[in-house]
Every structure is written in structure tokens, then in C-alpha cells.
Amino acid sequence: MAGLLVIGDVVTDIVAICAEPIATGTDTPADIVLRPGGSGANTACWAAHLGADVRILARAGYDTADWHIAQLTSAGVTPHVRVDRERPTAVVIAMVDPSGERTMLTNRGAGRHLGVADWAASLLDGVALLHVSGYTLFAEPGLELARLAMRQAAERGVQISVDPSSTRFLGEFGVERFLEETAPARIVFPNLEEALLLTGAADATAAAEALSARYGTAVVKLGAGGALLAEGGRVAARAPAPPAEVVDSTGAGDAFAAGFLAALLVGGSPETALQAGCAAGAAAVSQVGGRPTNSGFTLLTPIAELGRKLHH
Numbered sequence: 469m470a471g472l473l474v475i476g477d478v479v480t481d482i483v484a485i486c487a488e489p490i491a492t493g494t495d496t497p498a499d500i501v502l503r504p505g506g507s508g509a510n511t512a513c514w515a516a517h518l519g520a521d522v523r524i525l526a527r528a529g530y531d532t533a534d535w536h537i538a539q540l541t542s543a544g545v546t547p548h549v550r551v552d553r554e555r556p557t558a559v560v561i562a563m564v565d566p567s568g569e570r571t572m573l574t575n576r577g578a579g580r581h582l583g584v585a586d587w588a589a590s591l592l593d594g595v596a597l598l599h600v601s602g603y604t605l606f607a608e609p610g611l612e613l614a615r616l617a618m619r620q621a622a623e624r625g626v627q628i629s630v631d632p633s634s635t636r637f638l639g640e641f642g643v644e645r646f647l648e649e650t651a652p653a654r655i656v657f658p659n660l661e662e663a664l665l666l667t668g669a670a671d672a673t674a675a676a677e678a679l680s681a682r683y684g685t686a687v688v689k690l691g692a693g694g695a696l697l698a699e700g701g702r703v704a705a706r707a708p709a710p711p712a713e714v715v716d717s718t719g720a721g722d723a724f725a726a727g728f729l730a731a732l733l734v735g736g737s738p739e740t741a742l743q744a745g746c747a748a749g750a751a752a753v754s755q756v757g758g759r760p761t762n763s764g765f766t767l768l769t770p771i772a773e774l775g776r777k778l779h780h
Contacts, residue, residue, distance in 0.1 A: 471521035471594050472729055475617055476508010476601030477579040478526045478536045478549065479558040483718060483756055486565055498563075503757035504539040505560060506579070507633055508601040510719040510758040514726030514748055516544035517760040520733050523548060525591060525617075529557035529578035543759065550586045552578035564716050576603070583609030584616055591617075597729055598626050602633030605649055606641050618652040627732075629655035631725055632662040639665065647682065654684040657725045663688045677701050685738065687728060687745065689721050695749075697742045705739040712750040719758020724749035 484498040512524040523546040528536045533551040540547040558577035562570045582604060592598070598621040604610040621628050630653040632638050638646055643666055650656070656679055658666060663675035663686070672688050673696065679686035680698035689695050694708040727748030731741035755761050 470596030470733060471523065472512075472515055472597045472599060472733060473591055473595045474508045474512040474515075474522065474524045474599045474601070475582075475604055475614065476511065476524065476526060476599075477506040477558055477576070477582075477603050478504070478509040478524075478528050478540070479506035479560050479579065480532055480536075481505030481718065481757060482559065482561045483716060484561070484563045485716060485756060486563060488566065490563060490565070499756075501756055503759065504536055505719065505758045506558065507603055507631065507719075507722050507758075508599075509536070509540060509545075510722035511599060511601070511631075511726045511729075512545045513540065513543040513759045514719075514723040514752070515730045518727060518730040518744075518748065520726075520730040521594075522546065523591065523595075525582070525586060526550070527552055527578045527582040527586060529555045531556045533557065539759075548586075548588075548591060550582070552581060555581065562716075562718050564718070567714070570717055576607070579603070580607045581609050582613060584612050587613055587616055589620055592621055592624055592626060595621075595626055596733060598628045599725065599729060600628065600630045600650075600653070602631050602638065602646070605646065606634075606637045611649065615649070618650075622652045627655070628653040629657060629725070629729065631657045631721065632666065635661050635665055638662060650683075656683045656686050657689065657721070657728070658686070659689045659691070659721055672696060673698075673703055676703060687724075687742065689724050689745075689749070691717075691720075694746050695724065695742055697738055699738065705742050707739075707742040707746045709746050710750040712754045714753045716756045717753050718756075720749045720752040722758060723752035723760070 481503040555578040558579040561573040667675045667678040669675035676698035681701035697705040724745040728741040728745035731744040
């Protein structure tokens, strides 16, 4: 089976679920949990959860690398995780408000130093899709790595997708610069805010059309509004979000990308992939943390079953 290579981050997530608005300068009651996370690692784990053959290239720190590698392995992901002996693993503190929306405090730690020295062309062996987390591009070592990986993937005919990841870092990096650096990609997965920032468009439809004219395929994630797909400058499909009780939105966009890519890997149409992405995103918001749990099975489109149907 053709595989998926994810280049991205592994992160230690500290998730605080707040039952009431955060009170500045005093205490706010919260349920606080520790979870493995990271946009790239979350996407890899969700894709493996859906039956895809997945490997990840990432960097973890001296403090928790063994734990993260074990978590990836147990999720069915083949980890190519370089251990940084000088820096700790990235940490994100996610404060989740009563609506499920999150605010994040980020220290990228070892992940910020993922670079060309961590790359091997053999990582692309047997790979049909390369997915690059935008966080990788926002620091110079990662930018060089992304350039090299995307160039070699394109030379092999491997399809490339990219997730812009963060409006804050995207704005600091530069919109035009991001568009130029990710030109080899043929699929882009922005959320609405990222899509509007990347295009200057006034709405999701116009943004999706503009991005698809540039990349070929643009999938704009709309949260509870589902998602829309544009190809070659025109909107080709829309999909609603399945009903879900929103507990924590951490990793929902990562899960969406995983569902979409996993469906493509088994020969699903872009429209089917869009529905699979929405189903995975709905499963993600129904639980705490950015990785799949058993509770997600009831909401997910079984990608393996989709593959069997398509090939009979």
C-alpha cells in the first residue's frame, strides 16, 4: 500500500479545559491533562488510525523523546524522530474555553531545529503523499528541509500537501513568501482565517477559488460549518460537519487533513475525501487532546472499507 510521509512536530500538550471564562489575575477551575500532540504528529496518528501506512519525520527533546516515540509507535505510525540531546521537546499549553475554542502558549523547543541533517531520501520510498506542517517552514532549519523534501518528492512524482498551521506565524513569515516556498504543493489545507490571510479574499468561497488556482486543490476548513473544496479556480464540493459535542478543538484540523489524505491514498475521490476529513474532524472535537482515541470510532468513515469498495 502506498504510504504517507508527514514532516512536522511532536509536542507535549498541556490541555486545560475551563468550565468558565478565564479569570485574569486569580484562579480559574479547570480539568488539566497531559497529552502527546503536535500538528504533524496528530495528522500522522489520525491517518494511521484510519488505516493508512504512515511515517513521520520529527525532532523531540532529551526529556520526553522516548515517551513520544512510544506513543507514535503504539498509534501505528513509523517514527523517524531525531532526539535532540541539547533541547527539550516542544510544549504547548492549550487553554480551552467553554465553547471548545482554544488559546495556545507555544514553545517549539527541539522541533524548531528540525532540518536537512535529519533528512534521508529513503524516507520517500513507497510514499505516494508528502504532507508538510506549516510550522516546519517558519524557522530556517525547517525551511531548508521543506525545500529539499518537496523538491525530491516532486522529482519522484509524490503528491505534496501543506497545512499553513498558524495565522500568527504565517503573518510573521510573510504571505507571499509562504506561497512561493510551498509552490510545489498541490493540496493546501487552510482554516478560514488562514485562507483569508493568504488571499486577501472576503469570504471562504473566493479564498478557496484563489488558492486552488495557485495550488490545484484547496480545502478550506470551516469548523462547525464543514469544509469546501476548490479545484483549478472553482469550488467543486462542499461537505457539512457531522453532529458532534464539542469538547476540545485541539487537533481537529490535523484530523481533518488525515481523513482527507487517508481517503485519497485508497483511491477516494476529492469529494469522498472531503467527507472523510469532516468525519475525522468531528471525532477529534468530541474528545480531549489532538490524537485519536477509541471513542472516535463511531464518528469516523472507515477508510479501509472505502478502499475495499473502490477496488471491487
